[in-house]
Amino acid sequence: MTTGTPVSRAERKKQELRREIIETAFDCFAERGYHATGIADIAARLGIGHGTFYRYFQNKRDIVDHVITDLVRTVVAALAADNAPDAVSSLAEYRTQTARIGDALAGIFGGDPRLARFLLLEAAGIDAEMRERVLDFYDGAAQLTAAYLSHGVELGYLRADLDVEGSARAINGMILAAVLASLRDPAPESQARLSAAIRRVMYDGIAARD
């Protein structure tokens, strides 16, 4: 029953090129910026005619949407793996989980600086709609982090009076700062050190204990 698959070889090739276009567009946008990138640049780098581009995407705006959707999916997938909020039941386990998440983030963003450059610095400037999408993303991330914190509060390993929403945004802000810092100092050691500092602040705060 090999013919059972409704996806023909031609169809698969089409999907392949579609993917290549998205990736190449990301390359270009990250390197030269969205506005400085022409459709012709993307097509030329791929070695296809720039008319072909329009057989796969509506217009320039369309492609950038897909690029971002893809990137977000990638990031979320990498983070979600083995990191469900309710897989944790003690502070020690949560510490381990946050460390793992931190490593994952470092892996994702440290492995390809274009990712941070594009998502954090370039995307929001594309147009008003994309700006809202970026803010939506931040909101979604806050909700996700809040879920982790809620779980901790419920199980008692996080402070009972924790402002879950606010703390979630605060924590995500620290992550954001770390990713931004990686753009200037991508050395893994620096990233690890910053990650540790963030976790220290996160768990213990900065105040001296009496």
Place this chain on the structure above:
Amino acid sequence: MTTGTPVSRAERKKQELRREIIETAFDCFAERGYHATGIADIAARLGIGHGTFYRYFQNKRDIVDHVITDLVRTVVAALAADNAPDAVSSLAEYRTQTARIGDALAGIFGGDPRLARFLLLEAAGIDAEMRERVLDFYDGAAQLTAAYLSHGVELGYLRADLDVEGSARAINGMILAAVLASLRDPAPESQARLSAAIRRVMYDGIAARD
């Protein structure tokens, strides 16, 4: 007979228009984005000929540089007032100072959402040079915050083993998150709540105390 001032009326008017152009450019850039804004738009909104624009600024890139320089100056000035790092000698005083700085930030960014929108979301996407300038700004802010922390460590009201640099970036990240959040929820109460949550994380962390 106030002719004592060496600045002629014409000169003053020129400076005034120059300032108006910068402000109007900021309006336009913040509303429609840098790339979507034409010099003609700025001039039209001001009611001047677009040729006039070029009497005051070299080109489109020139104006955005001035806009940003001005904004940064404004923000820095608002924060620097009465908030010297070494004006503090105890944790209680530092708490007060951070609250004051938080209020100042809320005042600045809450008072005009365009500020955050432009500086945090738009600016970095203008071009590569501006992106670097934004990263420079983050670096400078980190150094500034680090100075505050260093002072606290020296005086003993902050943890002796604090990773000053890393914590500074972490704290600034939380501030960044708060400013970004204000774009979606500009209500002063929300801002105050988020500010409090950040300070709570900052001083005490999120972990439950045994």
Place this chain on the structure above:
Amino acid sequence: MTTGTPVSRAERKKQELRREIIETAFDCFAERGYHATGIADIAARLGIGHGTFYRYFQNKRDIVDHVITDLVRTVVAALAADNAPDAVSSLAEYRTQTARIGDALAGIFGGDPRLARFLLLEAAGIDAEMRERVLDFYDGAAQLTAAYLSHGVELGYLRADLDVEGSARAINGMILAAVLASLRDPAPESQARLSAAIRRVMYDGIAARD
């Protein structure tokens, strides 16, 4: 089945349009002058979009370079035909050759007054670089004429003490004058008369013989 040619029909059409653009640009430049001619004028006269122009030439400066290169090539080709310097071995033959060259010049420049108007009056005023190119052209022409004279001196039908270089420039100056005169009086008879006068001066000078 003339598919043997490796040049596709599309390619040929492209070359054709390229040529048409050069010719139309020449038309415009000669009629209204380089500076008074807009790219839009050229495109409109050709019935193409002005964006199309830029698919064939880099910019306005680029096209004028090609126009001139083409014109010079045309002129040189017309003169070079059957007029090698060393194809002559006596004064009588040289007289015949100069007459033939004169006729050729009259044919070229008399046939299309725009040629002289553009090359002699317009080109040098385009910009500094083009001015040098025009002077280069005069230098080259002087060298060419000098080659003819040298040959005559060697074979003894021209004065042994002839200042070859200087005389060459002098002769070319007379030609230049004739071409310029044709702009005001393009009648073939006038041209023929002037051509004869030049040859008379050239061979015999103006002084009465004792």
Place this chain on the structure above:
Amino acid sequence: MTTGTPVSRAERKKQELRREIIETAFDCFAERGYHATGIADIAARLGIGHGTFYRYFQNKRDIVDHVITDLVRTVVAALAADNAPDAVSSLAEYRTQTARIGDALAGIFGGDPRLARFLLLEAAGIDAEMRERVLDFYDGAAQLTAAYLSHGVELGYLRADLDVEGSARAINGMILAAVLASLRDPAPESQARLSAAIRRVMYDGIAARD
């Protein structure tokens, strides 16, 4: 009776500035070309406001007309001095006179290369009207030279069958060539050599005498 003069001091100053503007405009036009020169350039070099320019000349086109009129007057004046066509009555005297005229030309154009650059290379390209003026100038020069030749024919020291008009254009062409050559090789010796070569061609032609 010093008040008898109708020209007030203010009036004289005005005339002076007017002259300075013409000269400075010539400087600019000759150096950077007519089209590349802005009214502001001329005014700035003179240290006057560019609005002032328009108190002395109608517009940009107006000034270039005056510049050329002035230059032509200068050239003509320099040549006319002691060189009346009928001040000569023999070939020897005519030779002397042409040598003197040659020297004068060398003095004028050799002394200031901008003169040739502007009059011969730049002027005709300004616009159609100026092109006609340049051709008018060539025509006038031809008539002038023809007057000299006519005189020589009448007195018998030039060939009786001389084509006066044609020869005049031919001779002027040689002069033109010499002036153009001076732009590339301004050395007085070169000029003198070329001048001699021209006179040799003019009087004796290039053909070997049996």
Place this chain on the structure above:
DNA sequence: CATGAATGAGTCTTCATTCAT
């Protein structure tokens, strides 16, 4: 009378998009 601030017509040039081949 000198000034230079203001103006906007005019030009080059780019690039996303369409469509005939």
Place this chain on the structure above:
DNA sequence: GATGAATGAAGACTCATTCAT
């Protein structure tokens, strides 16, 4: 289905000219 030639809207920028001070 791929291609790239054609297109023209759009935008940055210049500069001759005017005119209020």
